[in-house]
Amino acid sequence: MMMVSSRMAGSTLLRHLGPRLFSGASAVRGAAAAGGPACSSLLSRATASEPVPLHQRLFPVRMAGTTATPAVGGDRGQDEAKPSAAAKDATASYWGVQPSKITNVDGTPWRWSCFMPWETYKADVSIDLKKHHVPATLLDKIAYWMVKALRVPTDIFFQRRYGCRAMMLETVAAVPGMVGGMLLHLRSLRRFEQSGGWIRALLEEAENERMHLMTFMEVAQPRWYERAIVLAVQGVFFNAYFLGYLVSPKFAHRVTGYLEEEAIHSYTEYLRDLEAGKIDNVPAPSIAIDYWRLPADATLKDVVVVVRADEAHHRDVNHFASDIHYQGLELKDSPAPLGYH
Incomplete structure (x- = not known):
């Protein structure tokens, strides 16, 4: 049978x-x-x-x-392969749905695939740049002096090359938000509970820092040994921060808060050299003009100003997150601060 x-x-x-x-x-x-x-x-x-x-x-x-749709623009807004209009119309995405045509506010075609027009914003440059969290507890002091110690080799290696320094800084600064958001996401799934908006806030922080990197990639192209350093530093820092966040989220957020304070200081020094003429105040990269809604004639100085304002926002968010844990609360018990928009 x-x-x-x-x-x-x-x-x-x-x-x-x-x-x-x-x-x-x-x-x-x-x-x-x-x-x-x-x-x-x-x-x-x-x-x-x-x-x-x-x-x-x-x-x-x-x-x-399953023929891939040609991307309109890239991270740098350059379309290397330019197929004909007929080829674009005939080519479907993986799901058989034609991608919608995205335009800017002025009706011109949107050049970027790494972020959309509704994700752009104007930075709050009026934020207090001198705010400092005075270390009060033992964990605060450990976090503060740890960050100060990490600054020493950075100063020795980069010295006054602030473009390369900013590029290296952003490859590290984009790690904490991603690690924190990922771990909060997993905890929310395990405990069947809300996150108070902190998952989105931390992931937005990571994405914002990554856009800083994409901007400074246009200003300073990394050398091969600088790329090698990024691989080593990111590998060590990601794993160390991951373990640190598992052990003590309040300590991890405090470290990030002090890292952002040092970033504000570095960008302030960058601005001083730009204003003194030690660094050429070149036109702003086009990706920065669209991302921060800067005027068409914006310069590198304008870019550094808005990036520094972003870092001040990250500083306040992470110190606030650490304070919540010191008060015996969970992040979900206090709503996350508003984003960048």
């Missing part, structure tokens, strides 16, 4: 797949008619009596549907 059913199943499978397996040309022609230009290469191969691979005979239409 089992052998009869197996034979019936085999004959049914052969009846369905036979035309695709053994009549490659006709199957590919049908796929070309359904898939359009994306299957033209398969059709030409089939009509030329060239053997068509098995996976292409079985799934020709699926392969045509």
Whole structure:
């Protein structure tokens, strides 16, 4: 009985797949008619009596549907491959849905794929830059002097090369928000509870710091050994911060708060050199103009001003998060501060 059913199943499978397996040309022609230009290469191969691979005979239409849509712009707003308008119209995304055309507020095409127009904002440059959290407890003092110790090798290595210094700083500064947001996300799933908006706040902080990096990549291109240092520093810092956050979130947030204070100091020194003419005040990168909604004639000085304001916001958020833990509360018990918009 089992052998009869197996034979019936085999004959049914052969009846369905036979035309695709053994009549490659006709199957590919049908796929070309359904898939359009994306299957033209398969059709030409089939009509030329060239053997068509098995996976292409079985799934020709699926392969045509998974053709990637050319990205409009990149992290630097450059479209290296510029296909024709007909090719763009004929090419579908993975799910078969044409991407919507995104425009700027002035109606011009949006150049970036790393952030959208509704994610841009004007930085609050009026924020208090001199605010400092005086270390009161033992953990505060450990966090403060740890950050001060980390500044020494940074000063020795980069000295007055603030463009490269900012680039290195942002590769590290984008780690705490991602680690904190990830761990809060997992805890929210485990405990079936809300996060008070802190997951989004910390992930927004990480994304904001990453956009700082994308901006300064346009200002200072890293050398090969600087890239190697980034790999080493990020590998060590990510794991250390991850373990530190598991042990004591209040200590981890306090460390980040002091790191942001040092970032404010570094960007202040950067501005002094720009104003003194020691560093060329070049035009602002186009990605920075769109991200912070800067005027078209903005300069590098304007970029450093808004980045420093962002760092001051991160400083206040992380010190506030640490204070919540010192009060015996969870982050979910106090709403997260507003974002950057």
